[in-house]
Amino acid sequence: MGTPVRELDLLAHIRREGARLPNWVKIKPGDDLALVADSPSNLLVGADQLIEGRHFVTGTPWELVARKAIARNVSDVAAMAALPMATLATVAAPKGFQQARELFDALNAAAQRLNCPLIGGDYATQERADVPLVISVSILARPRADGRVLERKGARAGDLLVATGRLGGSLGPHGLGRHLTFQPRVAEAQALCDLTGDRLHALIDISDGLGIDAGRLAEANGLQAVIDAALLPTAEACDWKQALSDGEDYELLAALAAPAPDDLAGTRVSVVGMLREIPAADSRRCVVLSEGRELDASAHGWQHG
Numbered sequence: 001m002g003t004p005v006r007e008l009d010l011l012a013h014i015r016r017e018g019a020r021l022p023n024w025v026k027i028k029p030g031d032d033l034a035l036v037a038d039s040p041s042n043l044l045v046g047a048d049q050l051i052e053g054r055h056f057v058t059g060t061p062w063e064l065v066a067r068k069a070i071a072r073n074v075s076d077v078a079a080m081a082a083l084p085m086a087t088l089a090t091v092a093a094p095k096g097f098q099q100a101r102e103l104f105d106a107l108n109a110a111a112q113r114l115n116c117p118l119i120g121g122d123y124a125t126q127e128r129a130d131v132p133l134v135i136s137v138s139i140l141a142r143p144r145a146d147g148r149v150l151e152r153k154g155a156r157a158g159d160l161l162v163a164t165g166r167l168g169g170s171l172g173p174h175g176l177g178r179h180l181t182f183q184p185r186v187a188e189a190q191a192l193c194d195l196t197g198d199r200l201h202a203l204i205d206i207s208d209g210l211g212i213d214a215g216r217l218a219e220a221n222g223l224q225a226v227i228d229a230a231l232l233p234t235a236e237a238c239d240w241k242q243a244l245s246d247g248e249d250y251e252l253l254a255a256l257a258a259p260a261p262d263d264l265a266g267t268r269v270s271v272v273g274m275l276r277e278i279p280a281a282d283s284r285r286c287v288v289l290s291e292g293r294e295l296d297a298s299a300h301g302w303q304h305g
């Protein structure tokens with residue numbers, strides 16, 4: 001437990017941590033903005049937030065909450081086959097919140113470990129004590145050395161749908177499951193890109209559930225995703241419905257016009273289905289084949305608000 005933090009104390013604290021930043025951060029935290037000197041000509045930027053009670057259970061250790069806040073953004077970087085550079089974080093805490101230092105230490109540590117050091121941020125307390133804590137993280141990322149950036153768009157009918165890792169049950173018992181500890185698939189995306197080149201057509205990360213995210217990938221290309229329930233790499237104690245619907249997996253889903261490798265950077269890889277032309281008068285973007293039946297899967301998934 002910490003003591004109440006004045007904003008000036010916290011800024012001094014963040015500034016001290018800033019001493020460890022890479023030297024391409026030319027103006028470190030403590031000024032009005034950070035200056036990033038080696039920014040590539042194409043820079044990828046994104047933002048994501050975690051709301052207490054919605055994206056993590058109240059009482060979850062701050063270390064895990066902070067890790068998830070950073071890792072979700074890094075997963076989006078992986079989904080573009082890009083490389084993380086730096087993060088910025090803001091926290092809006094309920095009145096009387098006592099653990100700002102611990103939280104920023106944890107954000108800083110997670111950002112360092114995931115290769116996107118924290119280069120700025122802000123902390124504010126809300127008017128009331130009975131409101132959820134909100135963490136917002138922005139991320140900067142650079143494209144691969146060959147300049148290639150993978151999008152959702154680019155897939156073709158006949159492409160295989162290929163997923164990393166195992167799916168389902170990520171929230172876990174008491175909300176303390178894999179969604180707090182997953183490893184963003186940055187290395188796997190790089191390996192897939194290196195290995196398959198132009199035959200890798202599109203990429204997305206599975207955050208809201210395979211059914212929804214495969215549907216998004218299909219929709220971006222005017223196609224329909226067909227998932228085979230028997231092929232799903234289910235996490236332990238999960239059935240195919242959970243693998244399709246639970247969400248918060250943060251695995252990669254690729255559209256590939258090539259045989260899939262068995263593993264990428266030590267992570268297992270599975271073919272889970274394919275993309276096809278969407279049949280006339282069919283509006284379903286993702287269907288799942290199970291025991292000879294085709295069920296609508298695009299509605300199965302966990303929708304972030």
Ligand SMILES: [Mg+2]
Binds near residue numbers: 075076204205207
């Ligand atoms: Mg994403």
